[in-house]
Amino acid sequence: MDMVRWGVLSTANIGTEHVIPGMQKGKLCSVEAIASRSKEKAERVAAQLDIEKAYGSYEQLLADANIDAIYIPLPNHMHVEWTIEALEAGKHVLCEKPISMNREEAEKLARSVEDFPDLKVMEAFMYRFHPQWDQVKQWLKEEKVGRITSIDSIFTYFNNNPDNIRNKAEIGGGGMLDIGCYCLSASRYILHDEPVQVFAEMDFDPEFETDRLATGVLTFPGCSATFTCSTQSSPTQKLTILGTEGIIEMDIPFNPLLATTTVYLKKDGEIVEKKEFSADHYTLQGDAFSKAILDDTEVPTPLEDALANMKVIDALFESAKRQAVIKL
Template structure:
C-alpha cells in the first residue's frame, strides 16, 4: 500500500478550506471522496477540489469499499456517533477535535475503539505535528531552560453569531471545547503527565448557553499551567514556558497554517536562541496518520490522550454547575 484513500464526512468549512487542500499535498494521503447531506454541495466541492467521488449522504461514503480512512470534521455532537459508524464500516478515522462533547462520550468511544484493534482512531490535534513543537520539545529535553516551572497559554477569537455551531449548546459549542482544549492539550503534552488538581472560572453566555470565557489553573507534579480562552475577545494566541534558567515563547503555537511561526528562548530580557519555521501541520498530520495505517503502527496520539483532555474540560465545566 503506497498511500491511503481518504473519504471526508461533510463539506465543513475547516475541511474544504484548510484540511483537504493541505492533505492533498501529502505524499501518503489521497482524498478520494467527499459527502454531504446536500448532494449538489458535495458535487460542487468535489469538482472544485479535484475529488473523484461525491456522495449525498455520509452513509453512502462509509459503504464505499475503496475508502480506507475517514476524516470527520462534522459538528462536535456528531464526532462520536459518526466515528463509531465509520469503525463499524471498517474505516480508520481521523476525527476533528474535540473528540467528544464530554468525558462520558469520550470514554464510550474509547471502549468502542478497543473493540476494533485493527483500526486506527486519532483526535486531530494538528498543532503537535508542526515542526516548531518538535524544536520546543527538544529545547526542553536538552535542558535549555532548566526545569519547567509554569506554562501560560491563551487562545481567543470573536464570534457572536447565534447561528454559528460554536454558539449552540446542543451541538457541542463553547470556547473550552473549541479552543481551550488546545491550551489543555499543550500543557499536558509539555509536562508529559496529567494534572493532579484543576481549578478555574467559566462564564456561560446568557443567550447561547455555552462558555464564552474560561480560565484554568492546572497543577502537575512538576509545576503548573494556567490558560485563558474566549470566543468574545480580539483574536490572539500565545504560549510561554517558564523554566528555572530561561523562557520559551511561542508566537503562534496552535494554528500558524503556512505562516512563519517564531519561537525563542530568552533569559534576563536577552534572546538566546530563535527559530522561525514554516510548514502545514494538516499535511504533516494526514501523512503521519496514513503512515501509521500503512505500517500498522500506533497513531502518534492515541485515543487515551483524547480522553485525558476531556477529563480536564469536564472538570472545568463542572465548576460552573
C-alpha cells in the same frame, strides 16, 4: 498500497478550507471522496477541490469499499456517533478535536474501539505535527530552561454570530471545546503528565448559553499551567513556558495556517535563540496518520490522550459550576 485512500464526512469549512487542501499535498494521502447531506453541495465542493467522488449521504461514502480511512470534521456532538459508524464500516478514522462532548462519550468510544483492533483512530490535534513544536520539545529535552515552573497559554477570537455552530451549546459550542482544549492539550503534551487538580472561572453568554470566556489553573506535580480562552475577545494566541533557567515563547502555537511562526528561547531577558518555521501541519498530520495505517504501527497520538483531555475539560466545567478546586 502506497497511499491511503481518504473519504471526508461533511463539507465543513475546517475541512474544505484547511485540512483537505493540506492532505492533498501529502505524500501518503489521496483524498478520493467527500459526503454531504446535500448531494449538490458535495458535488460542488468535490469539483472545487478536485475530489473524484461526491456522495449525498455519509452512509453512502462509508459503504465505498475503495475508501480506507475517514476524516470527520462534523460538529462536536456527532464525533463519537460517526467515528463508530466508520469503524463498523471497516474504516480508520481521523476525527476533529474534541473527540467528544464529554468524558462519558469519550469512554463509550474507547470501548467501541476495542472491538476493532485492526483499525486506527486518532483525535486531530494538528498543532503537535508542526515543526515549531519539535524545536520546543528539543529545547526542553536539552533542559535549556531548567526545570519548568509554569506554562501560560492564551487562545481567543471574536464570534457572536447566532447561526455559527460554535455558538450553539447543544451541539458542543463554546470556547472550552473549540479552543480551550488546545491549551489543555499543549500543557499535558509539554509536561508528559496529567494535572492533579484544576480550578476555573467561566463567563457564559446569556443568549447562547455557551462559555464565552474561561480562565483556569491546572496543577501538575511540581508546576502549574494557566490558560485563557474566549470566543468573544480580540483574537490572539500565545504560549509561554517559564523555567528556572530560561523562558520559551511561541507566537502562534496552535493554528499558524501557513504563516511563518517564531519560537524564542530567552535567558535573563535576552533572546539567545530564535527559530522560524513555515509548514502545513495538516499535511504533516495526514501523512503521519496514513503512515501508521500503511506500516500498521501505533498512531502518533493514542486515543487515551483524547480521553485524558476530556477528563480535564469536564473537571474545569465542574469547577466553574461549583466554584471549587476539583481534584483529579
